Amino acid sequence: MAGQSDGDLTRASAARVRDWLLGGTLNTPIDRFVGRQIENVLPSIRQLLHAGRAFLRLAVAHMLECGIRQFLELGPGFPMAGQVHQLIQERQLDAAVVYVDRDPAVVALGESALRGVRGAAFVHADLLQPHAVLDHEETRRLIDPAEPVGLLMIEVLQTVPDEARPDRLVNAYRKRLCSGSGLALSHVASGLAPQYESFNAAHSALFGRVVPRDREVLSSWLSGLELVEPGLAPLSAVLPDEGRSVGQDDDSLRHTLAAIGYEP
Helix, strand or coil: CCCCCCCCCCCCCHHHHHHHHCCCCCCCHHHHHHHHHHHHHCCCHHHHHHHHHHHHHHHHHHHHHCCCCEEEEECCCCCCCCCHHHHHHHCCCCCEEEEEECCHHHHHHHHHHCCCCCCEEEEECCCCCHHHHHCCHHHHHHCCCCCCCEEEEECCHHHCCHHHCHHHHHHHHHHCCCCCCEEEEEEEEHHHHHHHHHHHHHHHHHHCCCCCECHHHHHHHCCCCEECCCCCEEHHHHCCHHHHCCCCCCHHHHCEEEEEEECC
16 A cells, blocks of 8 residues: 655545554554545455565565565555564664655654664655665665665555556666565455455545556566565465464455565
8 A cells, every 4th residue: 555645634644544454553533534444445454464564574584584685675654563674683683674665754754763773764765766766875875786685565566557667667676686686576466356446436545546467467577586486376375374364364365466586
């Protein structure tokens, strides 16, 4: 889920609604009201979001095991437990993390949360502008393009419209990754299109329109990567049992595709 916030607490914010749905505290009554409306239209939304966080944890752990020590997360949302730099700290490793978000409120809170944290930064930029993201001074300070990078695209490309050419977007990021770099991607597949049409009709102005896509389309974005088993697969198959403890039998997880792959 993506969106922008102007800091007006009298109106719902996409980031704050997502925070509430994930059990956070950085939200207001209007955000909770909108969140309940979303649950009425898309009852599986909490399970989807929690499963997305579980997939993030899985991807970071796998990339760390493969020796990756620098990460770029696009659209992380408000700071909460289980952020990438915290997952790294839990393993007592030293790695760099750059978070990228276009919402100034998210960036401001992120910067505050990262005070005193070495090797991590929030960048205010739009993921639709990969050169602005990758050439940002903070990105250049923390990430060495000559070393493998873990690129995290969790639940973000599904809000990129077809006319913005998400295929070219993914390719633009991948072109800047060296051999051994990792890519983690999750995306709503076409099986949930009817539910998301109702969601879009009610909430696209706040969150942006969600675009479910076919497996063939998503597979083309991953072309050339060495995919980790089971490849591009439903979250219900990708996540271990503990990651599927919320909504593991829900159709939504079977219609949300995810993959972890590495540049050869």
